[in-house]
Amino acid sequence: MHRIAGVAFDDAAKSLRGIPYMSREQGRRIYDHVRATRPASVLEIGTANGVGAAYMAAALEANGDGRLTSLDRTTASFEPGPVKVLADAGLAHRVALIRNPDSSYNWWLKKQVVARTDAAGNTEPLYDLVYLDGAHAWDIDGLAVILVEKLLRPEGWLVLDDLDWTYATSPTLAASPPPELSEEQLRESHMRAVFEVLLQAHPAFTEFRDDGDWGWAKKAPGAPRRLTLQTATAARRRRLARALRVRLRSLRRRLP
Numbered sequence: 001m002h003r004i005a006g007v008a009f010d011d012a013a014k015s016l017r018g019i020p021y022m023s024r025e026q027g028r029r030i031y032d033h034v035r036a037t038r039p040a041s042v043l044e045i046g047t048a049n050g051v052g053a054a055y056m057a058a059a060l061e062a063n064g065d066g067r068l069t070s071l072d073r074t075t076a077s078f079e080p081g082p083v084k085v086l087a088d089a090g091l092a093h094r095v096a097l098i099r100n101p102d103s104s105y106n107w108w109l110k111k112q113v114v115a116r117t118d119a120a121g122n123t124e125p126l127y128d129l130v131y132l133d134g135a136h137a138w139d140i141d142g143l144a145v146i147l148v149e150k151l152l153r154p155e156g157w158l159v160l161d162d163l164d165w166t167y168a169t170s171p172t173l174a175a176s177p178p179p180e181l182s183e184e185q186l187r188e189s190h191m192r193a194v195f196e197v198l199l200q201a202h203p204a205f206t207e208f209r210d211d212g213d214w215g216w217a218k219k220a221p222g223a224p225r226r227l228t229l230q231t232a233t234a235a236r237r238r239r240l241a242r243a244l245r246v247r248l249r250s251l252r253r254r255l256p
């Protein structure tokens with residue numbers, strides 16, 4: 001067992017068993033990252049049941065330091081809810097749960113940036129790690145990463161969840177996707193576009209890791225650009241195969 005102090009990984013995983021949305025294997029990855037980098041201040045965008053929050057908070061607890069702010073919309077309703085999930089895991093004291101009534105988290109991020117920016121436009125950053133797991137939509141998350149960068153301390157990491165998620169392959173949204181999206185927008189992964197088009201070309205981010213389901217970007221302006229591609233995981237292979245099947249179906253429909 002990985003027990004150092006406070007709540008160990010296995011204790012957290014046991015208490016979170018069966019609750020979506022973060023798998024035990026992903027929990028292990030983010031837990032190990034938090035243990036290794038010892039962030040003082042972490043932001044999670046998209047709380048849901050609080051499973052991701054609990055894994056990160058467990059690592060902060062094992063570090064003996066650090067706080068997580070986890071953000072969701074006022075209308076978010078999950079069973080069990082994050083208050084209970086975090087309390088059951090003994091981690092509530094490490095997490096501030098924020099609910100905001102705005103159309104998306106970008107308005108909350110905007111307020112944070114404004115509050116921390118001087119007249120000359122310099123922003124005082126405050127997060128060492130940001131885990132973005134919200135809308136998975138280009139129009140929302142493309143702006144979110146620009147705002148997050150301003151709030152991220154140098155040497156801090158931004159992690160994008162679901163690099164290969166698409167509307168077309170989503171078990172919950174494929175049948176009734178947002179009507180304003182084109183076929184191409186339904187088919188393509190918005191988070192991969194955010195990662196590849198915005199982050200990998202952003203001057204503040206220079207180190208990247210693509211580990212199949214997550215895209216990692218480190219803020220280290222001026223450092224040499226580096227990209228690490230991890231071997232495709234079984235889950236990623238399954239997602240890619242599913243995306244391919246959807247694409248084939250759509251091509252077949254167009255054939256006379």
Ligand SMILES: C[S@@+](CC[C@H](N)C(=O)[O-])C[C@H]1O[C@@H](n2cnc3c(N)ncnc32)[C@H](O)[C@@H]1O
Pocket residue numbers: 020021022044045046047048049050051052053072073076103104105133134135136140
């Ligand atoms: C996949 S869940 C997050 C899972 C969580 N991070 C975990 O690891 O357990 C996505 C969350 O993003 C929130 N979300 C999605 N779109 C949003 C939007 N436009 N504005 C605010 N929150 C949003 C949802 O309410 C939901 O809680």
